[in-house]
Amino acid sequence: MKVTLADVAKRAQVSTCTASRVLNNKYRNKVSEETRRRVLEAAAELQYRPNIIARGLRKQQSTFIGLLLSEVSGSFIAEMVQGIQDASEALGFSTILYTHQRNKSNIETYLNVMWDKQVDGLLLYEPFVPTYLPLLERFIENDTPIVSLLFSIDELDIPAVLVDQRRGAHLAAEYLLGLGHRRLLHLSARSADRHGLERDIGFREVVQRRKDVASQIIHVAWDWKQAQQEVYRLYAAAAPEERPTAIFACSDAVALGAIKALHALDLKVPQDVSVVGFDDLVYAELSSPGLTTVAQPKYHAGKLSMELLLDKLRGKRITTVVLQPELVVRESCAPAK
Amino acid sequence: MKVTLADVAKRAQVSTCTASRVLNNKYRNKVSEETRRRVLEAAAELQYRPNIIARGLRKQQSTFIGLLLSEVSGSFIAEMVQGIQDASEALGFSTILYTHQRNKSNIETYLNVMWDKQVDGLLLYEPFVPTYLPLLERFIENDTPIVSLLFSIDELDIPAVLVDQRRGAHLAAEYLLGLGHRRLLHLSARSADRHGLERDIGFREVVQRRKDVASQIIHVAWDWKQAQQEVYRLYAAAAPEERPTAIFACSDAVALGAIKALHALDLKVPQDVSVVGFDDLVYAELSSPGLTTVAQPKYHAGKLSMELLLDKLRGKRITTVVLQPELVVRESCAPAK
DNA sequence: CTGAAAGCGCTTACAG
DNA sequence: CTGAAAGCGCTTACAG
Numbered sequence: 001m002k003v004t005l006a007d008v009a010k011r012a013q014v015s016t017c018t019a020s021r022v023l024n025n026k027y028r029n030k031v032s033e034e035t036r037r038r039v040l041e042a043a044a045e046l047q048y049r050p051n052i053i054a055r056g057l058r059k060q061q062s063t064f065i066g067l068l069l070s071e072v073s074g075s076f077i078a079e080m081v082q083g084i085q086d087a088s089e090a091l092g093f094s095t096i097l098y099t100h101q102r103n104k105s106n107i108e109t110y111l112n113v114m115w116d117k118q119v120d121g122l123l124l125y126e127p128f129v130p131t132y133l134p135l136l137e138r139f140i141e142n143d144t145p146i147v148s149l150l151f152s153i154d155e156l157d158i159p160a161v162l163v164d165q166r167r168g169a170h171l172a173a174e175y176l177l178g179l180g181h182r183r184l185l186h187l188s189a190r191s192a193d194r195h196g197l198e199r200d201i202g203f204r205e206v207v208q209r210r211k212d213v214a215s216q217i218i219h220v221a222w223d224w225k226q227a228q229q230e231v232y233r234l235y236a237a238a239a240p241e242e243r244p245t246a247i248f249a250c251s252d253a254v255a256l257g258a259i260k261a262l263h264a265l266d267l268k269v270p271q272d273v274s275v276v277g278f279d280d281l282v283y284a285e286l287s288s289p290g291l292t293t294v295a296q297p298k299y300h301a302g303k304l305s306m307e308l309l310l311d312k313l314r315g316k317r318i319t320t321v322v323l324q325p326e327l328v329v330r331e332s333c334a335p336a337k
Numbered sequence: 338m339k340v341t342l343a344d345v346a347k348r349a350q351v352s353t354c355t356a357s358r359v360l361n362n363k364y365r366n367k368v369s370e371e372t373r374r375r376v377l378e379a380a381a382e383l384q385y386r387p388n389i390i391a392r393g394l395r396k397q398q399s400t401f402i403g404l405l406l407s408e409v410s411g412s413f414i415a416e417m418v419q420g421i422q423d424a425s426e427a428l429g430f431s432t433i434l435y436t437h438q439r440n441k442s443n444i445e446t447y448l449n450v451m452w453d454k455q456v457d458g459l460l461l462y463e464p465f466v467p468t469y470l471p472l473l474e475r476f477i478e479n480d481t482p483i484v485s486l487l488f489s490i491d492e493l494d495i496p497a498v499l500v501d502q503r504r505g506a507h508l509a510a511e512y513l514l515g516l517g518h519r520r521l522l523h524l525s526a527r528s529a530d531r532h533g534l535e536r537d538i539g540f541r542e543v544v545q546r547r548k549d550v551a552s553q554i555i556h557v558a559w560d561w562k563q564a565q566q567e568v569y570r571l572y573a574a575a576a577p578e579e580r581p582t583a584i585f586a587c588s589d590a591v592a593l594g595a596i597k598a599l600h601a602l603d604l605k606v607p608q609d610v611s612v613v614g615f616d617d618l619v620y621a622e623l624s625s626p627g628l629t630t631v632a633q634p635k636y637h638a639g640k641l642s643m644e645l646l647l648d649k650l651r652g653k654r655i656t657t658v659v660l661q662p663e664l665v666v667r668e669s670c671a672p673a674k
Numbered sequence: 675c676t677g678a679a680a681g682c683g684c685t686t687a688c689a690g
Numbered sequence: 691c692t693g694a695a696a697g698c699g700c701t702t703a704c705a706g
Contacts, residue, residue, distance in 0.1 A: 073416045085435070
């Protein structure tokens with residue numbers, strides 16, 4: 001059915017090793033032009049395609065990169081994955097994809113599967129390291145390079161591609177202060193994960209050194225619903241002159257939840273309240289008004305992580321890279337009155 | 338470094354074939370309890386994990402499913418991929434992911450790579466079939482099952498998981514008529530692709546049999562920007578009593594573009610104009626007002642496509658499945674005045 | 675310049 | 691109940 005190297009060799013009347021040599025362009029000038037031509041011709045006629053699985057077994061490299069993510073359905077992750085794809089496709093590597101759903105036993109299962117399938121490298125997103133340290137160590141001992149996306153893995157000295165979350169919060173808070181706002185609300189996901197914590201800290205750093213600024217922080221889930229409820233409650237209860245005039249939300253979804261609440265109270269964005277989000281997902285641009293937000297370079301982070309992995313595979317040394325977020329100004333903020 | 342079956346066999350003092358038999362639970366009662374125990378023990382002690390690549394070479398199956406998509410960064414596709422993942426992970430199959438970016442030479446390249454890597458099955462999204470018919474035929478001749486996602490591939494009788502686009506448009510149009518709207522606007526992506534065309538036709542089917550309904554259709558790109566421009570132009574120019582009181586947009590992004598334009602003209606949604614979208618992406622829920630839209634069962638479609646593929650791999654017959662969309666009512670529509 | 679042979683890590687008839 | 695041997699499709703020293 002499938003045509004093999006042996007078929008090509010037979011038709012070209014040479015041994016498989018000679019066929020292999022010309023097809024792989026090895027020992028270039030060590031094979032006669034005539035033989036070479038015959039092999040190439042036979043391969044073309046038979047439409048020969050090498051079996052990469054067999055080659056991998058022999059060469060002890062699979063050309064597979066394992067990609068273990070929490071999930072893939074979110075915009076953030078999806079854009080990151082696109083970056084990873086765009087970097088991997090150049091060199092004949094394929095990414096094999098697993099989503100662990102933040103379930104620790106899934107993580108173990110999939111790390112094992114990837115080991116079994118002999119991946120040449122590993123890309124990790126949202127790890128819960130302590131639980132499966134031994135599995136990761138096995139890869140490391142085996143010299144299988146690993147790069148972590150967006151989260152540092154301190155336990156194991158694994159290089160990562162990070163985005164400076166705290167700096168992102170600085171950008172947002174400073175922007176709002178620059179517009180003259182002095183009563184600020186931060187919708188924080190502090191408890192939810194490390195990025196939430198970093199953004200919370202970043203916000204505090206900017207705000208605490210300003211004596212003329214009144215700030216408050218409400219803890220919410222990443223989900224928009226709780227943000228909507230909390231903002232509604234706060235703005236409905238507070239006297240107009242005590243309401244925060246600007247909100248820094250820990251994510252775009254939370255920001256849009258806040259905007260829903262403000263709209264419900266007939267408060268206008270940005271005329272009455274300014275809102276800044278975080279992440280810059282597709283819908284930041286699509287919402288009305290367009291959401292001003294801190295953009296994380298997710299596509300770039302994904303792409304870079306794969307590039308680092310491939311560099312490592314080529315023998316280069318690689319280290320953690322920290323990327324900088326950027327403020328994307330749209331229409332959801334206005335100067336304080 | 339890595340421990341192989343030979344290592345296990347040696348330690349258990351049996352041949353590799355006996356080791357293989359107990360580890361694979363074959364010929365169950367044909368191996369003595371004692372031998373069995375020794376092998377299992379040795380495997381456990383050495384933490385043996387079988388090399389799936391080697392097994393694949395021998396058994397002529399790779400346990401890889403090739404997933405060829407236009408891209409992965411959009412919400413729609415990402416949710417579909419999540420469905421695919423959730424279905425595949427059960428059985429030890431791994432999906433290998435490629436994005437062709439709607440570039441025909443990419444499609445060819447990746448189909449070839451997937452062939453070279455011996456995928457056991459193929460999932461396709463957004464194919465441009467005519468260009469690479471021979472490549473697909475090769476898979477078919479080789480009995481590699483293929484399932485197409487959301488698009489039928491008529492040239493080759495490949496089973497697909499479809500969503501009834503026309504029916505979705507019926508749902509939207511009928512809903513708006515039911516609310517009493519008689520001047521309707523459809524923002525159509527007719528020329529952009531087959532789904533746009535189907536939605537356009539579906540809209541016409543409902544509207545044309547109603548003599549009391551005035552409808553117009555504007556062709557736009559999937560992108561929100563053109564929709565915003567066109568809606569702005571139309572509503573700014575038309576006398577208030579001539580303006581469409583309801584809009585059916587061919588996608589959620591287009592719907593949100595329309596809403597931006599309406600807001601810019603100080604028209605309220607849904608008080609002044611009702612808007613229905615299509616797809617039900619994350620941001621439909623996040624926008625203010627929440628967008629009423631035709632939901633495509635994307636997660637389910639993805640999941641089902643993988644399930645079909647695996648069924649086929651197990652020898653079952655499979656055929657095309659058509660899923661039904663649903664109208665998700667949120668806050669962007671109101672009865673006509 | 676070319677080929678015979680070994681081997682990557684498995685599985686599976688075939689023998690005994 | 692168990693093992694020797696062949697083979698999946700390649701690549702690569704080693705010889706000549």
